[in-house]
Amino acid sequence: MIRLTWLQFRAQAVTAAAALAAFAALLAATGPHIASMYAASGLSSCQGSSCQNLASTLLQQIQAAGDTWVYLISVASILLAPVIIGLFWGAPLIAHELETGTSALAWTQSITRTRWLTVKLTIGGLAAIAVTEGLSLMQAWWAAPIGRAVGHGGVAGHSIIGMGQFSTLAFATHGITPLGYAAFAFILGVTTGALIQRTVPAMAVTLAVFAVVQIAMPLWIRPHLFPASHTVIPVTSLTNTSETQNTGNSGNSFVLGTLNLPGQPGAWLLSSGTVNTAGQAVSTAPAICFTPSVENSNSGFVDCLAGHGIRETISYQPASRYWPFQWTETAIYLALVLALAGYCFRRLNRRRS
Amino acid sequence: MNAAIEASGLGKQYRRTWALRNCTLAIPEGRVTALVGPNGAGKTTLLRLATGQLTPTRGMISVLGEPPAASPAQLARVGFVAQDTPVYGRMRVADHLRLGSWLNPGWDNELAQRRIRQLGLDRRQRAGSLSGGQRAQLALTLALAKQPELLLLDEPLASLDPLARREFLRSLMEAVAGHGTSVVLSSHLVTDLERVCDYLIVLAASQLRVAGEVTALLASHRRLSGPRRDPGTLPAGQDVIEQSHTDKQSTLLVRTGEPIHDPAWTVTPVSLEELVIAYMNPANDIPARGPQLGVA
Numbered sequence: 290m291i292r293l294t295w296l297q298f299r300a301q302a303v304t305a306a307a308a309l310a311a312f313a314a315l316l317a318a319t320g321p322h323i324a325s326m327y328a329a330s331g332l333s334s335c336q337g338s339s340c341q342n343l344a345s346t347l348l349q350q351i352q353a354a355g356d357t358w359v360y361l362i363s364v365a366s367i368l369l370a371p372v373i374i375g376l377f378w379g380a381p382l383i384a385h386e387l388e389t390g391t392s393a394l395a396w397t398q399s400i401t402r403t404r405w406l407t408v409k410l411t412i413g414g415l416a417a418i419a420v421t422e423g424l425s426l427m428q429a430w431w432a433a434p435i436g437r438a439v440g441h442g443g444v445a446g447h448s449i450i451g452m453g454q455f456s457t458l459a460f461a462t463h464g465i466t467p468l469g470y471a472a473f474a475f476i477l478g479v480t481t482g483a484l485i486q487r488t489v490p491a492m493a494v495t496l497a498v499f500a501v502v503q504i505a506m507p508l509w510i511r512p513h514l515f516p517a518s519h520t521v522i523p524v525t526s527l528t529n530t531s532e533t534q535n536t537g538n539s540g541n542s543f544v545l546g547t548l549n550l551p552g553q554p555g556a557w558l559l560s561s562g563t564v565n566t567a568g569q570a571v572s573t574a575p576a577i578c579f580t581p582s583v584e585n586s587n588s589g590f591v592d593c594l595a596g597h598g599i600r601e602t603i604s605y606q607p608a609s610r611y612w613p614f615q616w617t618e619t620a621i622y623l624a625l626v627l628a629l630a631g632y633c634f635r636r637l638n639r640r641r642s
Numbered sequence: 643m644n645a646a647i648e649a650s651g652l653g654k655q656y657r658r659t660w661a662l663r664n665c666t667l668a669i670p671e672g673r674v675t676a677l678v679g680p681n682g683a684g685k686t687t688l689l690r691l692a693t694g695q696l697t698p699t700r701g702m703i704s705v706l707g708e709p710p711a712a713s714p715a716q717l718a719r720v721g722f723v724a725q726d727t728p729v730y731g732r733m734r735v736a737d738h739l740r741l742g743s744w745l746n747p748g749w750d751n752e753l754a755q756r757r758i759r760q761l762g763l764d765r766r767q768r769a770g771s772l773s774g775g776q777r778a779q780l781a782l783t784l785a786l787a788k789q790p791e792l793l794l795l796d797e798p799l800a801s802l803d804p805l806a807r808r809e810f811l812r813s814l815m816e817a818v819a820g821h822g823t824s825v826v827l828s829s830h831l832v833t834d835l836e837r838v839c840d841y842l843i844v845l846a847a848s849q850l851r852v853a854g855e856v857t858a859l860l861a862s863h864r865r866l867s868g869p870r871r872d873p874g875t876l877p878a879g880q881d882v883i884e885q886s887h888t889d890k891q892s893t894l895l896v897r898t899g900e901p902i903h904d905p906a907w908t909v910t911p912v913s914l915e916e917l918v919i920a921y922m923n924p925a926n927d928i929p930a931r932g933p934q935l936g937v938a
Contacts, residue, residue, distance in 0.1 A: 292744050296737060297730070389731070393724030394781070397693050398745035399717045399788070639697055 290400055290408040298412060301378055305420045312366060312424055316431040319359045326350050327434035332441060344443025351435060352448055360435070360450050363428040367462040370424055371474035374417045375499055379478020380491040382409055383637070387486045402637045410479065410630055414472050421471035429463055442554045444529065453549070454611055455557030457507045464615040469622030474499050476629040483636050506618070514617050517559050517604040524563065525588070525595045526551045534579065534590070541579045542572045545594070547601060555608030566598035574599065644707060646671045646792045646824035647692050651701030654687050661687040665701070665850045669826065669841060671791075673855075674818075676835040677828040678918050679845035685828040686725055688845065689796045692826075693722045706792055718748055721790030725797045727781035731770025735763050738780060739787075746788045754787035757813070775806035782810065786817045792824045799827075799834050811838055832918040842914070844921040851921040851928055856914060863917055866907040867893045881929040884920040895920045897929075 295302075327333070330347040332340065351357070383406075386392040396402050429436075435450050445451030452459050460466065477499055482491040529548040535541070545563050550556045565571045577583065578593035606614070645668040652665040662684040669675050679685050690696045691703050694711020703709075708716045729738060735758065743749045758765060761779050763772070769780060778798055785793055795814075799807045815838055818825055829835055832842070842859060844851040852859070863883070870892045873882045880902075884895040895912060896902075902909045912920075920926060 290745065293741050296733070296740070300732075390724055390726060390728035391730055393690075393693075393695060393722065394728055394730070394784070396695060396711070397717065397720070397722035397724075398742070399714050399747055400745050401711070401714055401717070404714075 290404060291412070294408050294412045298416070302416065305416065309420060309423055309427075312363070313427055315359060316363065316427050319356055320431040322354065323351060323356055323431065323434050326354070327437070330438075332434075332438060335441070341442040344438040344441035345445070346443075347438045348435065348443045348445035348448070348451055351438075351450060352445060357448055357450055360432060363424070363431065364449070364458055364462050367421065367424045367428060367467055368458070370421045371417070371467070371470040372496065372499060374420065374471055375474030375478035375495045376492045378413050378417060379475040380482045380495050381488045382413060382479045382482055383633070384482030384486055384488040384491045388488055403634060406634060406637055410476070410633070413479075414475050414626075417471040417475040418468040422465070422468040425462060425464075425467040440554055442549075453557070454555050454608070455606065455614075460511075460614070461503075461507070464612070465619045466615055466622075469619035469626075470503070472626045473502070473622045473629075476626045476633070480629045480633055483633050510621075511614065511618060512557075512559055512606075514614060515606060515610055518607055519602065519604050520550075521564065521568075521600050521602045522551065523595055524591050524599060524601050527591070527601060530591070532590070536579050541574055541576050543574055543594075544572060545591070545601065547603065550603055550605050553605070553608060555611065557606040557608075557610075559604045559606065561601055561603045563594070563599050564602045566600075568602075570602075571599060644671050645669060645704075646673070646675075647703065647705050647826070649688075649691075649701065649703045652688075652691065652698055652703050653700035654684075654691060654696060655699040660699075660848050662691070662845075663848045665845075667843065667850055667853045669824070669843070669853075671706075671824050672822050673824060673841040674815075674839045675824075675826040675841040675843060676832055676839035676856075677826055677843045677845065678830065678832045678835070678922070679828075679851075680830055680922055683830075683845040683922075684848045685830075685845055686796055689722070689794050689826070689828060692794060693720060714747075718746060718788065719791045721785035721788050721793040723778075723781045723785045723793075723795040723798050726801060727774075727778040727798065729769040729772070729777055729780055731768065733769055734765065735767050735769060735772075735780060736765040738769060738784060739765075742784045742787055748789040750787045750789050753789075753817075754783055757783045757786070757817075761813075774801040775803070775810070778802060778806070778810055779813070782814060782817075786814075789821075790823065792826070793818065795825070795827045797828050797830070799829060807834060811835075814838075832915055836914050842918070844918055846922045847924050859917060860911065860914065862899060863895060863897050863912045864902055865893065865895050865910045865912050865916070866902065867891065867910075868904075868907045871906075883928060884923065884926050 326347060330343055332343045332347055335343050386395055395405060439451060439453060443451070449458065454460065454463070461470070478491065478495040481494045481498070482488065485491045485494060524545060527547045528551050531546045531548060532543065534543045547558065547561045550558055563571050574594055575597055578590055578597070583589040583593050647669045650666045652662060653660060654662045665688065677685050677688065687696065691698055692705050692710055706719050711717055739754050739758065742754060743751055761776070763776055763780065769777065772780060778801065782798070799810060802810055814825070827835055827839070840856050842856050843853045870887055870890050873885055873894060876882065876896070879898055879900055881897040882894050883897055886893045921928065
């Protein structure tokens with residue numbers, strides 16, 4: 290059965306190998322240049338506060354060299370690989386056999402359906418994991434200098450390369466989460482194929498369900514995998530703020546948020562807001578802070594807020610939880626994989642039509 | 643004698659409709675059985691139940707004394723050629739033979755290779771580009787080389803032209819001759835199978851209409867024609883399968899274990915085709931089988 294599976298899987302395996310090779314070639318062509326920029330940046334031997342500036346300079350150089358595009362393409366590839374695997378390996382696995390009637394051939398050889406499915410799922414699932422995780426590891430090698438620069442607190446404006454390890458795109462394309470997604474997309478395709486029994490509709494349903502899961506996970510599930518940490522810090526210590534001010538009839542309101550947590554590079558900032566001395570959320574400030582002379586002076590507004598006892602409260606996940614988050618999320622996906630696989634076995638051994 | 647296929651109260655329901663209902667039969671081993679019925683009669687359902695591709699809704703079925711597809715050993719004893727003889731379109735002919743040899747412990751590679759040579763199939767050709775007849779022969783080769791004790795073929799002739807049908811049946815009979823292999827072939831036409839079968843099963847409207855040895859069935863059925871007569875006045879032991887009346891004449895197809903002595907009747911034997919059509923016709927009410935007809 291292993292030999293048969295390989296025989297039938299050969300075309301897909303060749304395609305996947307070609308895609309991996311093209312991906313590797315793209316990264317190999319641009320990776321050494323990034324590595325040399327990193328070596329020249331002095332970031333590897335920097336001390337203390339100089340690091341952040343060096344890191345930001347490096348990120349700007351990388352952007353100037355046009356490598357943002359490579360980063361974008363590689364991240365997109367890692368995100369799309371499970372989708373393609375689910376649609377083109379998973380969905381047809383059972384559905385195509387039923388659709389063309391070859392199931393009657395396959396399942397009347399001297400081999401049980403359980404064994405047939407075990408071998409198919411094992412080889413297909415391992416290949417799915419290998420391809421996706423392979424892409425991720427290659428990208429991790431390529432982007433390692435960028436990751437270190439971001440880890441040193443380097444900022445790259447709104448560019449994708451400046452995103453932290455917990456950002457939706459970075460978290461889903463690095464570490465071990467890609468392998469969980471790949472295995473899940475594959476078995477999801479197999480399951481919908483077994484249920485719908487037609488390849489093309491099964492592909493459509495696989496795509497829809499996978500998209501919903503991949504959107505729901507970072508939005509509603511991941512932030513709650515571990516209870517958030519909270520801290521209250523002076524507004525003057527904020528380094529990367531977003532502020533809006535509004536002076537009008539309704540009063541002098543403002544919103545002061547932060548985009549990162551000072552002193553904790555790599556932490557995942559969940560929410561931030563301003564509180565008064567009593568710890569209550571505030572959105573209005575004394576009118577004095579809104580006078581033009583204060584507002585226009587350098588950081589005068591924030592100093593003014595601080596002077597009136599306003600501080601920033603932040604809820605976040607510390608950087609040290611990166612791997613616990615990775616493991617937990619991957620475990621959730623693998624649990625889904627096992628549940629769906631179990632369903633496929635039951636379904637195949639008790640076919641209703 | 644052991645049964646190749648034994649079913650009791652067997653039923654299969656798809657959602658609301660029954661594809662097969664209350665089917666009790668025992669096909670003896672070593673026979674070539676024609677499983678005949680109109681399209682949608684339940685032939686495919688019965689064969690798929692017998693190969694374990696479906697599970698019964700009601701009743702039980704055992705194949706060569708075991709539940710179907712229960713183990714690799716049971717699967718190895720049963721060969722199956724499905725309707726439209728599906729093969730893997732992208733795989734080459736030679737790959738199909740490798741598939742057979744990998745998945746079947748009893749695989750007779752020499753037989754498979756010889757058949758492919760005799761059929762003139764190109765081993766490197768993709769199965770998807772074979773003609774209907776070639777594909778049927780490839781599927782049959784796979785089933786035969788497995789060396790099954792029971793070979794089930796679902797409408798194997800449907801897509802073949804008359805010449806290919808003849809050739810297919812000839813090579814099938816050649817292959818099973820002398821091995822004692824039990825064969826079940828389904829078709830909606832008995833004429834296709836008349837020359838090869840020695841056991842007959844007729845299904846119609848999801849129900850078993852008749853099952854028995856061909857010679858016994860032919861011997862026990864007669865066509866009677868004579869002056870118009872109420873079938874209710876026939877002696878006991880003469881079951882009316884089919885009747886037609888004009889003002890003066892009655893023509894009956896009866897099942898009986900005894901010779902017909904009534905001089906009013908002109909008695910003629912029935913052909914297998916007439917018999918099958920009479921049993922397939924849903925308008926005919928088949929009386930319960932009398933005890934005198936203990937066909938194997």
